[in-house]
Amino acid sequence: MQLVLEFLALSFVQDVLKILFILLLFAMPLGTFMTLMERKWSAAVQDRIGPNRANIGSYRGRGLLHIAADALKSIFKEDLIPRGADKFLYTIAPFFSFMSAVAVFAIIPIAGPIGDFKFQVTDVQPGLLFIFAITSLGVYGAVLAGASSNSKFALFGGTRASAQMISYEVFLGLSLMGLFMVYGSTQVSIIVEGQGEHWFGLIPKWGVFTQPLGFVVFFTALIAETKRAPFDAPEGESEIVAGYFVEYSGMRWSSFMLAEYIAIVGVAALITTLFFGGYQVPWLYHWESAPQWLVTLLQFGKFTSFTFILCWFQIQIRWTVPKFRFDQTMALGWKKLLPVALLNTVVTAIIIVALA
Amino acid sequence: MKFKVKKVDRSEGLKEALYIPGIAVGLKHTMRHFFRNIISKKDVVTIQYPEEERPVSRRWRGRHRLTRRDDGFLKCVACYMCETVCPAKCIHIEAGEHPDFSVEKYPVSFDIDELRCVFCGLCVEACPKQAIRMDTGVIGMAYHSRESFNFTRDLLRDAYTPNEKTKYTDADLPKPPDQQSALPNSHGIPAL
Known part of the structure; x- marks a missing residue:
């Protein structure tokens, strides 16, 4: 018993356990669930029923078995590498996509700290700069897949993806400048703690209230980073079939898809953390005698529910807004989001200086 | 311009x-x-097809059926009108003499190859006795063998519903000596 406790007290062991918990019990299940929910929810938007046929015997589970059916199918599907493709790059491209989608969860706190123990894999001091670095790596997934597939459609998709993702990283960073100024740090834990305060003891000091413009620009830029509608020109179903991963099949294709859905969850978790107070439950400070376990549970519940709602919102946006043409994507970014993000930064700076 | x-x-x-x-x-x-x-x-x-079916119009031309007279016997008098008018040549009738003189002729065998049928409805229009109709509303005929689509007289005829005027039963329908037994089909559709 003593040995087990000592083993658990090792920070290395704790890190591994946190990674396993956040990835295997939070990010991956939610991402996998989203693959089905995208189809069910889009069906609801379009007055359809959605998938409900996969069954074991007569048990259908309201379509839930489609997740297992999809996974089984892609495992047993033939894994093709097209003739003339660069085998090495073709093989490692899905890893980049998947890795960048998953790594976002490394700095996201899913509940408040208890003493020294943080419900966060690592609270790196650069904080969000780490996110920017990781999302830049995600570009490689699309570019390598597009370049190595030996297919013109894939090459087009990869080109579009690289241009779009590199452009939108600019606004991704700029839109958060105001947030950094308001909370005085790039470190995630400090930003989340700052959002636990209240104005006049009533309105929580969430990022979405302190930085509404920054929120809009950041959300838009993140949707563009995940290459989802309305910014899905790199996939471009109507013109270039599936864009950069058109040649992929089987489990490699699935890892691209899964990466996309984990990225949705990642985006939702990131926006919850930065703009909706993260794990901070509003008005909870009134209840001072609350037991620690209940507070932690409430915090986790609040974080999870906000993440889920934002996942739903992204899917709803996808099925509402028509696709931007590629030049429109670029025009929206450089001509509209960039000035707005800069304006937001300047105005925030002026207000902060004026108040100080 | x-x-x-x-x-x-x-x-x-x-x-x-x-x-x-x-x-x-x-x-x-x-x-x-x-x-x-x-x-x-x-x-x-959404209409969840195998469980739910789209309602069809009463005039929708589905699988054929052979109607009965009030006394329980088939209306068909084996006049060959439908066989003659059929553009797909899918109807094959053999006439027989009925012991009852008022009935005169009856179909000893009345086979329709539903695979050849084009569902034009000309047989229904040609029939002088309204003995053949296509109002069963059966949309999906899907079987595993070609033979299953060959509908014989006993598969096509209406269900036997006795009333006070009924004189004949299905057992009274004279069977021809060389009548093949009703071919089985994969759905085990009973004789109508």
Whole structure:
């Protein structure tokens, strides 16, 4: 018993356990669930029923078995590498996509700290700069897949993806400048703690209230980073079939898809953390005698529910807004989001200086 | 040549340039559908085919049936009208002499190859006795063998419903000496 406790007290062991918990019990299940929910929810938007046929015997589970059916199918599907493709790059491209989608969860706190123990894999001091670095790596997934597939459609998709993702990283960073100024740090834990305060003891000091413009620009830029509608020109179903991963099949294709859905969850978790107070439950400070376990549970519940709602919102946006043409994507970014993000930064700076 | 140019009214200005009001209007519509369909499936137009079937019109031409007279015997008098008019040559009738003189002729065998049938309905129009009809409403005929599509007289005839005028039963329907037994089909459809 003593040995087990000592083993658990090792920070290395704790890190591994946190990674396993956040990835295997939070990010991956939610991402996998989203693959089905995208189809069910889009069906609801379009007055359809959605998938409900996969069954074991007569048990259908309201379509839930489609997740297992999809996974089984892609495992047993033939894994093709097209003739003339660069085998090495073709093989490692899905890893980049998947890795960048998953790594976002490394700095996201899913509940408040208890003493020294943080419900966060690592609270790196650069904080969000780490996110920017990781999302830049995600570009490689699309570019390598597009370049190595030996297919013109894939090459087009990869080109579009690289241009779009590199452009939108600019606004991704700029839109958060105001947030950094308001909370005085790039470190995630400090930003989340700052959002636990209240104005006049009533309105929580969430990022979405302190930085509404920054929120809009950041959300838009993140949707563009995940290459989802309305910014899905790199996939471009109507013109270039599936864009950069058109040649992929089987489990490699699935890892691209899964990466996309984990990225949705990642985006939702990131926006919850930065703009909706993260794990901070509003008005909870009134209840001072609350037991620690209940507070932690409430915090986790609040974080999870906000993440889920934002996942739903992204899917709803996808099925509402028509696709931007590629030049429109670029025009929206450089001509509209960039000035707005800069304006937001300047105005925030002026207000902060004026108040100080 | 003068071209007619239709001016499309594209509202411009800050509201359009911001995108967000437009997206909000779109979201209002999609969310209304979403929540209505999540709470109740009232708006859903899907017909879940094998369990539910689309209702067909009464005039919809489906599988044939052979009607009966009030006394329980088949209306068909084996006049060969339908066999003659059939453009697909899918009807094959053999006539026999009925012991009852008032009945005169009856079909000893009445086979329809539903695979050849083009469902034109000419046999129904040609029939002087309204003995053949296509109003069963059977939409999907899907079997595993070609033989299953060969519908014999005993598969086509209406269900036997006795009433006070009924004189004949199915056992009284004279069987021809070389009548093949009703061919089985994969769905085990009983003789109508």
